[in-house]
Amino acid sequence: PAPTSLNLAVIGGDGIGPEVVAQGLKVLRAVTDQVGVSVTTTDYDLGAKRWHKSGETLPDSVVEELRGHDAILLGAIGHPTVPSGVLERGVLLPLRFALDHCVNLRPSVLFPGAVSPLDIERVAPDGIDFVVVREGTEGPYVGNGGALRVGTPHEIATEVSVNTAYGVDRVVRDAFERASARPRKKLTLVHKHNVLVHAGHLWRRTVEAVAPEFPEVTVDYLHIDAATIFMTTDPGRFDVIVTDNLFGDIITDLAAAISGGIGLAASGNINPMRTAPSMFEPVHGSAPDIEGQGKADPTAAILSVALMLEHVGLPELAARVDQAVHDDLAERDPSVPRTTDQIGDAVAARL
Ligand code: NAI
Ligand code: MG
Numbered sequence: 001p002a003p004t005s006l007n008l009a010v011i012g013g014d015g016i017g018p019e020v021v022a023q024g025l026k027v028l029r030a031v032t033d034q035v036g037v038s039v040t041t042t043d044y045d046l047g048a049k050r051w052h053k054s055g056e057t058l059p060d061s062v063v064e065e066l067r068g069h070d071a072i073l074l075g076a077i078g079h080p081t082v083p084s085g086v087l088e089r090g091v092l093l094p095l096r097f098a099l100d101h102c103v104n105l106r107p108s109v110l111f112p113g114a115v116s117p118l119d120i121e122r123v124a125p126d127g128i129d130f131v132v133v134r135e136g137t138e139g140p141y142v143g144n145g146g147a148l149r150v151g152t153p154h155e156i157a158t159e160v161s162v163n164t165a166y167g168v169d170r171v172v173r174d175a176f177e178r179a180s181a182r183p184r185k186k187l188t189l190v191h192k193h194n195v196l197v198h199a200g201h202l203w204r205r206t207v208e209a210v211a212p213e214f215p216e217v218t219v220d221y222l223h224i225d226a227a228t229i230f231m232t233t234d235p236g237r238f239d240v241i242v243t244d245n246l247f248g249d250i251i252t253d254l255a256a257a258i259s260g261g262i263g264l265a266a267s268g269n270i271n272p273m274r275t276a277p278s279m280f281e282p283v284h285g286s287a288p289d290i291e292g293q294g295k296a297d298p299t300a301a302i303l304s305v306a307l308m309l310e311h312v313g314l315p316e317l318a319a320r321v322d323q324a325v326h327d328d329l330a331e332r333d334p335s336v337p338r339t340t341d342q343i344g345d346a347v348a349a350r351l
Helices: 015-032 047-052 059-066 084-097 165-180 195-214 224-233 243-258 300-313 315-331 340-350
Strands: 005-013 040-045 071-076 103-109 129-135 146-150 156-159 186-192 217-221 240-243 268-271 278-282
Touching: 005 015, 015 040, 015 300, 015 315, 047 084, 059 084, 071 165, 071 300, 084 315, 103 243, 103 300, 129 165, 129 243, 146 278, 156 186, 165 186, 165 195, 186 195, 186 224, 186 243, 195 217, 195 278, 217 224, 224 243, 240 243, 268 300, 278 300, 315 340
Parallel strands: 005 040, 005 071, 071 278, 129 240, 186 217, 186 240
Antiparallel strands: 103 129, 103 268, 146 156, 268 278
8 A cells, every 4th residue: 555654764964965855855745745645754964074073974873763764865975074985884885784775776767858978869769768776785895805914015905795695686586576567678687707707607597597487578698898888889778787786886877977967867775675764865976066056956866756756655656756857857958057946946846
């Protein structure tokens, strides 16, 4: 049954994070008000500001409180005044691991009016509409590694990619289910199993083992390096891509770049087992270069709200938000710049 209330945790974070999240919430309220779904929000102060104030990254008590919500909306975390790695390893990754966000979902859609650096008429005459299902809790991001003799000519550094049969199976199944629900029903595994033979063959065998349960889904395979070629020369060939944490991180930046830029790229950190709340956020970071100037495009944050609505069981509302963004982009005049607030107002007004 569709929920009648939503209890959200909101982590605005740093830089433009709070600015774009505010517009996402504005649009969320506009679309939920009409159907009588009540929204309550609780703000959590995490990120660079908290770290500077107290040295804290992600207190255990905050993780426990977050668990009590239906979903989490995140802006962005990070600032040049914080050493690289402190907040990524201290806040973002621990959140994904603690809440078991094994599916990092990143759709890439070329909306009308969106500008791609590719010659779309030539390389993708039928448009771009694919989704990357990136594994979010394993791979080389788990922190399995270390360093010895740092700073000496004998330094040793390891960063071990961890892949479990359980972890690969659950993300592959999620990707098959998503492919099965889409019109083109195509799944592409992206890896490098000719060189990374241990992890690569686990991924390949898992896809082969699950495929018979989804006979309607066509299965394809590309090495990661070839995938980057096709993403620029023939992006229309992709429907659902499933891949590991590192390859997924890289390929989704490329995917965002070809389909209208970082201001449009939305993402969900999803727990498909629903044992903890999922978290929805724009792919972009805190953009300190434009902080506080009203220049941030809130569209990615608004599209992340649509992903959240879909996940919590309100797909009609998700479709309305997507359509409102679609129409707003189609009628956007790039020669007339709009502020963050004006874009949020324009999308909300269409609802
Ligand atoms: P960034 O995505 O913040 O910015 C890259 C460029 O894109 C900048 O020129 C920025 O002005 C522009 N940009 C980004 N989002 C925009 C938007 N919505 N509208 C208009 N322009 C936009 O990446 P950068 O500069 O590498 O990172 C800045 C900080 O953000 C760093 O501390 C980084 O660690 C953090 N970060 C956090 C992420 C997260 O919270 N998930 C993801 C990526 C970066
Ligand atoms: Mg990234």
